[in-house]
Amino acid sequence: MFISQVGKPTKIKKAIYLVAFIFFGLLLSFNLHSLMEVGYLELAARHNLAVHFYGICALPPFIQILLPILGIIFGLYFGLYWWRKIYLERCLDKFYGKVKNKKV
Numbered sequence: 075m076f077i078s079q080v081g082k083p084t085k086i087k088k089a090i091y092l093v094a095f096i097f098f099g100l101l102l103s104f105n106l107h108s109l110m111e112v113g114y115l116e117l118a119a120r121h122n123l124a125v126h127f128y129g130i131c132a133l134p135p136f137i138q139i140l141l142p143i144l145g146i147i148f149g150l151y152f153g154l155y156w157w158r159k160i161y162l163e164r165c166l167d168k169f170y171g172k173v174k175n176k177k178v
Contacts (some may be wrong), residue, residue: 083157092157103145107138
Protein backbone atom coordinates (compact mmCIF):
# COMPACT_ATOMS: atom_id res chain seq x y z
CA MET A 75 0.00 0.00 0.00
CA PHE A 76 0.99 3.62 -0.37
CA ILE A 77 0.52 4.49 3.30
CA SER A 78 1.88 2.04 5.80
CA GLN A 79 1.19 4.13 8.89
CA VAL A 80 -0.82 7.25 9.65
CA GLY A 81 1.35 10.14 10.86
CA LYS A 82 0.82 12.34 13.89
CA PRO A 83 -2.06 14.82 13.72
CA THR A 84 -0.98 18.45 13.45
CA LYS A 85 -2.92 21.68 13.04
CA ILE A 86 -1.69 22.28 9.50
CA LYS A 87 -2.64 18.73 8.46
CA LYS A 88 -6.10 19.23 9.90
CA ALA A 89 -6.52 22.57 8.12
CA ILE A 90 -5.45 21.13 4.76
CA TYR A 91 -7.63 18.06 5.30
CA LEU A 92 -10.71 20.16 6.09
CA VAL A 93 -10.12 22.57 3.19
CA ALA A 94 -9.78 19.60 0.82
CA PHE A 95 -13.03 18.06 2.06
CA ILE A 96 -14.86 21.41 1.87
CA PHE A 97 -13.64 21.81 -1.71
CA PHE A 98 -14.82 18.25 -2.44
CA GLY A 99 -18.26 19.04 -0.97
CA LEU A 100 -18.46 22.21 -3.04
CA LEU A 101 -17.60 20.29 -6.22
CA LEU A 102 -20.27 17.72 -5.40
CA SER A 103 -22.82 20.50 -4.90
CA PHE A 104 -21.97 21.93 -8.34
CA ASN A 105 -22.43 18.49 -9.90
CA LEU A 106 -25.76 18.09 -8.10
CA HIS A 107 -26.78 21.58 -9.30
CA SER A 108 -26.07 20.68 -12.92
CA LEU A 109 -27.91 17.36 -12.66
CA MET A 110 -30.94 19.07 -11.09
CA GLU A 111 -30.98 21.77 -13.75
CA VAL A 112 -30.67 19.32 -16.64
CA GLY A 113 -33.44 17.18 -15.14
CA TYR A 114 -35.66 20.23 -14.65
CA LEU A 115 -35.09 21.44 -18.22
CA GLU A 116 -35.76 17.97 -19.66
CA LEU A 117 -38.97 17.71 -17.62
CA ALA A 118 -40.07 21.16 -18.77
CA ALA A 119 -39.32 20.31 -22.41
CA ARG A 120 -41.18 17.00 -22.17
CA HIS A 121 -44.31 18.69 -20.78
CA ASN A 122 -44.02 21.90 -22.86
CA LEU A 123 -43.69 24.12 -19.79
CA ALA A 124 -42.34 27.66 -19.85
CA VAL A 125 -39.01 28.00 -18.07
CA HIS A 126 -38.04 31.23 -16.33
CA PHE A 127 -34.31 31.85 -16.21
CA TYR A 128 -32.71 33.66 -13.28
CA GLY A 129 -29.58 35.05 -14.89
CA ILE A 130 -28.11 32.06 -16.70
CA CYS A 131 -29.69 29.41 -14.48
CA ALA A 132 -33.18 27.92 -14.58
CA LEU A 133 -33.27 26.94 -10.90
CA PRO A 134 -34.71 29.43 -8.40
CA PRO A 135 -32.19 31.66 -6.59
CA PHE A 136 -32.74 30.08 -3.16
CA ILE A 137 -31.70 26.68 -4.59
CA GLN A 138 -28.69 28.29 -6.29
CA ILE A 139 -27.59 29.66 -2.91
CA LEU A 140 -28.61 26.67 -0.81
CA LEU A 141 -26.72 24.01 -2.79
CA PRO A 142 -23.19 25.46 -2.32
CA ILE A 143 -23.91 26.14 1.36
CA LEU A 144 -25.03 22.53 1.83
CA GLY A 145 -21.94 21.36 -0.07
CA ILE A 146 -19.67 23.31 2.28
CA ILE A 147 -21.49 21.95 5.35
CA PHE A 148 -21.32 18.41 3.92
CA GLY A 149 -17.58 18.77 3.27
CA LEU A 150 -16.89 20.17 6.72
CA TYR A 151 -18.93 17.45 8.45
CA PHE A 152 -17.28 14.59 6.57
CA GLY A 153 -13.85 16.18 6.87
CA LEU A 154 -14.22 16.31 10.65
CA TYR A 155 -15.66 12.78 10.68
CA TRP A 156 -12.80 11.23 8.71
CA TRP A 157 -10.20 13.31 10.56
CA ARG A 158 -11.42 11.79 13.79
CA LYS A 159 -11.53 8.27 12.32
CA ILE A 160 -8.12 8.36 10.66
CA TYR A 161 -5.98 10.55 12.90
CA LEU A 162 -7.57 10.39 16.35
CA GLU A 163 -9.09 6.90 16.53
CA ARG A 164 -6.37 5.42 14.28
CA CYS A 165 -8.74 3.14 12.37
CA LEU A 166 -6.36 2.83 9.43
CA ASP A 167 -3.48 1.74 11.68
CA LYS A 168 -5.64 -1.14 12.87
CA PHE A 169 -6.65 -2.00 9.30
CA TYR A 170 -3.13 -1.84 7.89
CA GLY A 171 -1.81 -3.80 10.86
CA LYS A 172 -4.20 -6.66 10.03
CA VAL A 173 -3.30 -6.56 6.35
CA LYS A 174 0.45 -6.49 7.02
CA ASN A 175 0.40 -9.51 9.32
CA LYS A 176 -1.75 -11.54 6.95
CA LYS A 177 0.23 -14.10 4.91
CA VAL A 178 -0.57 -14.25 1.19
